[in-house]
Amino acid sequence: MKKISLFLITSFLVMSCQNQAQNQASTTKKTDFTTTKMEKQTIYQFKITDLNGNEFDFETLKGKKILIVNTASECGLTPQYKDLESIYGKYKDKNFVIVGFPANNFGGQEPGSNEQIAAFCQKNYGVTFPMMEKISVKGNDKHEIYQFLTEKSKNGLQDSEVEWNFQKYLINEQGELVKVLSPRVLPTDAAIVDWINGK
Structure with a gap:
């Protein structure tokens, strides 16, 4: 037993x-x-300072399609500012916005201060879309908003690396990353225009 x-x-x-x-x-x-x-995550969690030193809250862009682009004043692709301003002017009243991020990560092509960048954009291209303060878009000091844009664990879509100035990230009306486009894709390309128009 x-x-x-x-x-x-x-x-x-x-x-x-x-x-x-x-x-x-x-x-x-x-x-x-x-x-x-x-x-x-979504883009709406971020608050950043714009070129004029004011706080910019991405939550204010809820319901809009957003094109995010890193910019530079002394790059061969700098004339893309003209096309960016063109499509912004055409679609800004149709729930579309462009947000520019000056960055000096590539060839030292954005050496100026925030004030100098603002003056350059206004004088040469009449830029009216929101421009943020100069940040880093890659490397050890990569800004948190670009951590979101480039890391799948945060954006839920894909890992990517910013290749050069004027790389484009498309964000849908829910604040989610939906597409990454290389620097050489023009702002007026069908891939962007069709996306804005919901095609």
Whole structure:
């Protein structure tokens, strides 16, 4: 009898341990899933300072399509400012906005201060779309908004790296990243215009 009782107690303990292990594994899986799901972010969480030193809250852009572009004043692609201003002028009343981020990450092609950049944009291209303060878009000091744009764990779409000045990121009306376009894709390209028009 003692042997049978000991066998039953041992069996019971082993089964209890197995059940506890399974429950812990199940809990861990749920926790991991929740964590992963929560990491996906939207553009609306960010507040930044614009070229004039004022706070810019992305939450104010809810319901709009947003084109984000890193800019530079002394780049071969700098004339894209003209096309950016052109499509902004055409579609700004149709729930579309462009947000520019001057950056000096490529060939030292944006050396100026925020004040100098603002003057350059106004004088040469009559820029009226929102321009933010100069930031870094890659490397160890990459700004948090570009961490969101370039890291799949945060944007939920894809990992990317900013290749050069004037790379474009398209954000939908829910604040989610939907497309990454290379610097050489012009702002007036069908890929952008069709997206703005919902085609």
